[in-house]
Amino acid sequence: MTTTLLISDLHLHPGAPEVTEGFLDWLERRAHGVDALYILGDFFEAWIGDDLLDHADQDPTGNAALAIRVAGALRQLADKGTAIYLMHGNRDFLLGHRFAAAAGAKLVTDPAVLRFADQPVLLMHGDSLCTRDEAYMAFREQARNPAWQEQILSMPLADRLQLAAQLRQQSGEANSSKAEDIMDVTPTEVERVMRDHGVTTLIHGHTHRPAVHEMEVEEQPARRIVLGDWQPGKGWEVEIGADGDPVLREIAL
Template sequence: MTTTLMISDLHLHPGAPDVAEGFVGWLETRARGADAVYILGDLFEAWIGDDLLDHADQDPSGNAQLAIRVAGALRQLTDDGTALYLMHGNRDFLLGHRFADAIGAKLLSDPAVLRLGDEQVLLMHGDTLCTRDEAYQAFRTQARNPAWQEQILAMPLADRLQLAAALRQQSGEATSNKAEDIMDVTPEEVVRVMRDHGVTTLIHGHTHRPAVHELEVDDQPARRIVLGDWQPGHGWEVEIDASGEPKLRDITY
């Protein structure tokens, strides 16, 4: 049976070992035998460069050890024949081709269009849909600048680890002071993006608000499927079987 699975927002980090082990278990059981797995951003809570895979002995934070553990489980999945696709999130935007090659994955652009049967489906991380969060959008523009990324990746590993910790703290403080609607998608932007890509189905993560939203795009019925984030004991996936119909599922592990 043809099966495609989509997940996002695992935010893996050493402080949440239950989520990491739950994800590895999901790869070894639920994802085993799937035709394709799509990770739509924020696999890691932070990513400071693909060379992290080389420095398990220089990283007291445990990020390198976690990266190696997860990379090994993902590589096993692709070695067993499952196609793996990886999209950048707002937390792990420095994931590069070296990491993708190491796990046998293909890096996806954001947005990306996927054909499911007779339908074109739009895949996004979802952060660009939150246009009312102007401060974040300004940071995103800076963080996706190749020159800025090159400058960051040239820093010593210890300095990058400190920077990642500082950015996480700043992000948490900023989020606590923002109104709920600012951190959610802008409905007009959703319609515009779907119209521009000629789709009636959009699947994304980022907002941590799992749901299926019915809407209209140019008087045509449409839907927006939002993946949730992973927490200890449970996560979220979209399953697409041979029928081509996406199903949002709350999963336990």
């Protein structure tokens, strides 16, 4: 029997050790023995470059030590036969092939179409669906620019750590003044993306609003499955078994 697990929005960082410990326990208890694990973005609260793995002694924030520990745990799972896939989120868009290699994982594009029981399923982080948030969409376009990323990665480590902290603070301040619907997905964009990819099932994260939304695409029954974010004591997963039917589930950590 084949089993695939999907998770997103763990936002791992040193200031939330309960989530890190819960995730590592989940890896051993729940993910052990599954065929594939997909992490659909915002795995880390922030990612300033894969060279962070070399500088644990220069990182007073503890992010480097956390990344090394998490990569090691994923590598153990991969070495036992589980295929691991990482998708970029809006917080960890600088996550690179070096971290993926250390974790025994592969990077996947956003969006990605997979087949389960011969049915296509679209996987996304979900931030690109929030088109009504024009300020964020402008930042997203900049942040995905290879030239901009190269410029950021050329900065000294200490400067990048400071920049990451500033961006998190600015994001929090900006989101506090935005209407709730602006930060949610745009229904017409969801329908367009699903139609363009020829799917009737979409799985994504980002909005922190876990739910299964029944809808129609091209007059066909469809569904949008939203993964929730992980918090102390609680997380969210989607399980897809041999029948290809995705099941959204709240999990205790």
